[in-house]
Amino acid sequence: MADTTNVLAPEHPILPVLAQRRSPRAYAAQPVPTEALHQIFAAAASAASCFGEQPWRYIVGSRASSAKAYDAILSSMGEFNQAWANQAPVLAVSIAKLNFSHDDNPNRHALHDVGQATATLAIQATELGLQIHQMAGFSVDKIRESFRLPAGYEPVAVFTLGYPGDPASLPDGLREKETAPRTRKPLAEFLFEGGWPGLEEERYDQAPV
């Protein structure tokens, strides 16, 4: 794999597998071996979660072996996403269990922890030479109906999974995006040491609560 460590965060080098992870849209037809799929979701399970609830669930549809689930996930997407996602050999839905199992109270961190699990599986996928691309552009209701989700479970995101394909195969407009450099906010825009920015005076005035 190309060493892109320094592309994303040149001044603060991060783990190559983190720097290499991106959300591509070009997929090869090559299927995902079952063992790789299992490693990826075992990685999801390694994530932290509030009360150890592990509120994440995933439905997977493989074009090769579970085509109806694949089609149901694909058809939940907006047209724009279907146009490229239909090349991926595997589609998946992340789902949050909204209430805690131990007391049935709402879990404020349910979606947060699904995010932790999916971020982690994306990293394992990258390590295996695979890639995922998550989408918010899908019908939550269609997923709920297609898979008859019980109450208390909420579809969070759909995503593609597979091996990298040829960017030239993508529709116009997406081809350029595929190979564009990744950009991120500089640290100073989201990391605030000592207090919220713009409050340099006030923040030292107040005693801690």
Added chain:
Amino acid sequence: MADTTNVLAPEHPILPVLAQRRSPRAYAAQPVPTEALHQIFAAAASAASCFGEQPWRYIVGSRASSAKAYDAILSSMGEFNQAWANQAPVLAVSIAKLNFSHDDNPNRHALHDVGQATATLAIQATELGLQIHQMAGFSVDKIRESFRLPAGYEPVAVFTLGYPGDPASLPDGLREKETAPRTRKPLAEFLFEGGWPGLEEERYDQAPV
């Protein structure tokens, strides 16, 4: 670092840095070098986010260099958490920007994407020999007031950051937890290929929506 790859997911080996990540409570007094702190948060920035919004923000309080912020975060925690978290050299709060920057509409994935970023920084921390432990047991309102967060920003979790300490230093009850093996649900409890479990009949009956 000990190779614990196979402890968590013996049948499906995952990246060692994922298997090694855990949420310990024993911290050494050793401060976190600024460069390590910056690498950790640069890793957070590498996470995926809906519309590339990067809705995560972090306030960091270091005992050595921003003690008032440190104390404000510490005192937002419940007593149980304060009892061990006060050993960590750095405390932090993750914060979600709730609305999209491009159109000010609610971002359904704001907390989800904060989860993605924090999961990613936890992995980078592990790589650097550091550790974090996230907590839901804190007062959202105290954080909001202490740091005068503007409307539209929500405190999500607080966490410790530092180098591993001696488990023997922990209060009774936590000492054993610190070294207990990590356990996770088996794949079959959260990964569903082809449809929601228990609906094996129904799920092939229905046409995709």
